[in-house]
Amino acid sequence: MHRQISNYLMDKISSGAWPPGMRLAPQRELCRQFGVNRSTVVTALGQLSALGLIEGRRGGGTRVAEVQAAADEAVSSPDPARTDLLPVPSAGSWNAYVEEGVHYPNLPTVQDINRLEYEQGLIRLGTGEPAPELLPGSAMTRVLAELSRQTLPPLSYEEPLGSPGLRSAVSRELAKNGIQADPDSILITSGALQGLQLIAVGLLPRGSTILLEKPSYLYSIHAFQSAGVKFSGLPMDEQGLQMDGLAREARRSKAAMLYSIPSFHNPTGVLMNAKRRQELMEVTGQLGLPILEDGAYQELWLDTPPPPPLKALDREGRVLHLGTLSKAASPGLRIGWIVGPEPVVRRLADIKMQTDYGASSLSQLAAARWLEGGYHEEHLQHLRARLRKRRDAVLDLLQRHFTGLAAWNVPAGGFYIWLSLDKPVPLRTLFRTAHKAGLLLNTGDLYDRGDNRHLRLSYVYASPAELELGLPLLAGLIRKLQQPGV
């Protein structure tokens, strides 16, 4: 058994998949991975260490050795059949490279979440994507069948702005929300996140500032910060971004742009009302301040449709509007769009061509058929009914288990409930404690670095049964952490 493990590890090292200096997973992680007890792992590691292939470092765990065993030592391999353990020169360790690139790594919590989302058995209480059973699997199967009856699927590149068919379909969708945009004003992106990335590197010089709601989804990603763009967060109330102080802060910070999620804000679920939208357009109009409107949740209303998007109020081409199919229909298609003045979308298309040479033609074709064939509208109606039920069930659970512990909003759409704890808790500790208890959380500090009393809850991912199990469990963990002396 220990020989199997040491062979596995030697393969990793001799093939270079684990380069010199790479830190090995902790022993308990290796035990879990191989399904063996600690002594087996210790024996295997001891063999590698004796060969000079790995080395312990004070405070640094076990790492692949920088200068590895000489050839003559390889004969003492625990498996005499192995002849591939020749010496490895102390060539380029990748450690420095991995740490030196221009682009920031994700926040540690985001890295944890991205990894843990693929760990089986965790109850995901904050995930911002619909559960697979809410996605339109059978309808998309019908779309694929339609496509397979076409004689030739699109295997070539599409135009820089995206396929004309999909841009026309998106143009018609936008018109339903009051946005008049012809296909030349629309850039198809590989998801709305890529839209943010393109704007970050394509329109803003290093050192510029964008205003945004605080908290905001934008704090949880590094698209703008990696491009050297600074954030200035503005307070929100129940009608959305507050107007007081916006103009002053815009002037003080010489803001280059304002980012807002007016409909069903991520993470707070807040819906900006019509009056506030009008005010926002007026105030920013006087400032000549461009707006980046994130419309990802616009169509996911549950009770009544939201007021028209900011882009529908825009007569100057001052608003860039982001949309996506990821939230309602299919995250995996990776199809989003940017609507804006033609010179702007052309500039962004040029960068997109340098970044990935366009979104998947197959995804674009499926998305166009999805919209044009009426599948999307039909799916949205079913989805809204199901999300309403889920939202109400979670609100019930909160009433039962979080009264006296937290306050929350009643979202009129989108995916999220913003849970405001009555007393602060150490959020990283809560995250880790919850993980040990089988819960995966999106803590408030992801959306506002200084936060210590919020959680983003989602009613769209965990199943009703999981929510019924998970939410009381969460309440208990929070109570425990809030006890004096903990």
Place this chain on the structure above:
Amino acid sequence: MHRQISNYLMDKISSGAWPPGMRLAPQRELCRQFGVNRSTVVTALGQLSALGLIEGRRGGGTRVAEVQAAADEAVSSPDPARTDLLPVPSAGSWNAYVEEGVHYPNLPTVQDINRLEYEQGLIRLGTGEPAPELLPGSAMTRVLAELSRQTLPPLSYEEPLGSPGLRSAVSRELAKNGIQADPDSILITSGALQGLQLIAVGLLPRGSTILLEKPSYLYSIHAFQSAGVKFSGLPMDEQGLQMDGLAREARRSKAAMLYSIPSFHNPTGVLMNAKRRQELMEVTGQLGLPILEDGAYQELWLDTPPPPPLKALDREGRVLHLGTLSKAASPGLRIGWIVGPEPVVRRLADIKMQTDYGASSLSQLAAARWLEGGYHEEHLQHLRARLRKRRDAVLDLLQRHFTGLAAWNVPAGGFYIWLSLDKPVPLRTLFRTAHKAGLLLNTGDLYDRGDNRHLRLSYVYASPAELELGLPLLAGLIRKLQQPGV
């Protein structure tokens, strides 16, 4: 007629699609676009100018006015039915934004090419993608039909490294070329270009230098330069990158990495032989210099398989290997991969999650089925036979029309013939003259800024009939430009 045109233009301006300060297309371009004569366009523009919506600038063509007509002027609109021409404040012009982003725009010639590739009727003599009729349309239709018979297509996000099914399939493909890489060492990218982009921003600090062949495809894109990375080009011969001076230049420039396309180099078509590959691994091994191997054309051999890729010779995890389905199977799927040490691909996956949250799940599913179902291998065999024919036909045409005018190589695979003109020509002029004559060219300056005597010819895009028409025409244009006094 002129009223229709002025209404169209007013729509563009009043909706903000054409923002203040945007330059209008030249009059002859508008004539072409609307299919009218110049006087109609002049009348329409005159009306807009009278309304203060556009203004001429000395040397700057016609632009959308920065401060637009006052409301009372709008009543004199040429179409009295229009009431939407209210005044536009001199708000954020986007001009500065479009010019200020961190990411460089494409080279002017590349921008021209990206745009002109969608212009009908041009003969594309240098395009680096197979003609639609060489792509496996009917086989991909069978793949889609297979997928539509599955009960649930993947609509959710995939793991950060990409779908496990596709990574396993890629791992088996790589093994055929002698590369042992298990799925944990493979990152699926949205095309190989995205792989370059991720490496540029993820592994290299600003100011670092990479060595590369000169000329190189890499000079034609801005992934690395936009990340502040410098290039140091090394000379090639018929066996590939020359070894003399490599070590010296690596030390002098403190090179962080070497980029190479050893198999069927883009743009020269050169195949690095086995001995040179061995030498390259040895020299760079002594330097501890990581290698970025672009294997895009590896499988597109025409006569005999090339020597194993550099990654197959790598025992230290010193080589990152890029592969793609774009060259042989489908550019539009946007599926590529990076093979490398696990900490490196994990770092790059983390940035990919911040960039576009993964490649299209639908594309990944189709790609996995494409590889696993044996479609790829079968397609490659057909494709090689057809490319061989096309290559030989182009070599014949060159013999007939370019003897005494240029020299060229006989490529053993890939897409390209590197045409070396006996005398220099002004390449931008040649590009423009050729465009007027209906030819789209990839000139040598795209791949080596200082070049003035090369063209990248491709035998994979233009049809045999187009090549027979286009190549003699090109020879004539070159002769004319080389005449003394031109």
